[in-house]
Structures are given as structure tokens and as C-alpha cells.
Amino acid sequence: TQLLEQSPQFLSIQEGENLTVYCNSSSVFSSLQWYRQEPGEGPVLLVTVVTGGEVKKLKRLTFQFGDARKDSSLHITAAQTGDTGLYLCAGLNSNSGYALNFGKGTSLLVTP
């Protein structure tokens, strides 16, 4: 059972465009993390959000945790080719025990 649904699954945009990636669930999460994965490497943590309504910024990336702690979004402003990669959200809740449950990921391609 996939607790976390990510959309879109694939996204291809040009440099300079803005984009938003979504991570949704019917379950409440005590915390949610976003990772980025590049080909041939393991995922690397971008951010952790723990409070409903929380907004965190990491340079051109803005992360938001929903008020009810069931969803999250990642917004990238003025995308660059270096943003290309697979973006994964992962959450912790009572259903997943003590280990993170991952979404299927959004594959982002930014072209010059």
C-alpha cells in the first residue's frame, strides 16, 4: 500500500520556469522529508518538516507541510539544469512503524 502519492510522476521544463511537486496522503504524518536522487547515487536529504503549516526555504526551493500534516509541496523557482533529478517525499506515521515510507517520486528534467 502506497501511503504517499506524488504528482506529477514526470516533469520536463525549461530553465527559468517555476514548478511545484506534490506529495499527498490520507494519513497523518508526524514528520515528512524530501530527498533528491541523481543517477547512480542514493537519495540525499533536502529538508524535514514536522509542524503543520510549516514553510521552509532552501535557496530557490520552498517546502510546505499541510496544516493537517497529510500533504506537502515542493516549489522550485527559476529552475536550473542542476535541479534535474528524482524528488522523493518520505513520511513517518503509525502505519509505517518506525521506518520511513516513501512516495514513488517525481522525475524532473530541466533543459537549457
Next chain:
Amino acid sequence: DADVTQTPRNRITKTGKRIMLECSQTKGHDRMYWYRQDPGLGLRLIYYSFDVKDINKGEISDGYSVSRQAQAKFSLSLESAIPNQTALYFCATSSAGAASPLHFGNGTRLTVT
């Protein structure tokens, strides 16, 4: 040197063979995990261990076993490999704490023919 090291990086094996994937870490973390990644399916948890004496099944443990030889070592075994176990396998570590991030190795690409 990488903090989380997986060996081998690539492996091709035949159906029915026993194979072991190894993971070692220098981060000093108590918690270790094995995930498998398939295109379109994301990362799915196979097994996890919160300390040397603790082993827990994840959502897809059938056909796999693990051994936590030491705090720094966590190996994954396929007793009798089958083609649908062809995938990218990741080991990860974390410190204790609910919101602790995972630190991943660079993966082992396994092909079962």
C-alpha cells in the same frame, strides 16, 4: 571515503543462486535499513535494524534475509534469487529519533537472469 559503503556496486546472477549484498557504515549510527528501488515504484523497505540485536521486517521481506554482524555492518541475502528481484538495492543509516534523516549508500544494481 563514503560514509555508507555498499558492495558490490553491480552484480549479475542466475536464478536459484544465493547472493549476499553488503553494507558498512562509518557514521556511528545505530539504525540501518535495506530498501529496494524499482522504476515507477519508488523505494520500498525490505528490512531494518535499530541495533545489533534488533531485526524487523519491512513491507517486502519475502525472499530476503538479513544479518546485523556489528553496529557498522548490515548484510542482505537472497537465498534463491529470482528474476523479479532484479532491482537497485540501497542501504541506509540513521541516528535515533523520529525525524532523523536517512543517509544512503550509492546502491547495488542486481540483475537476476
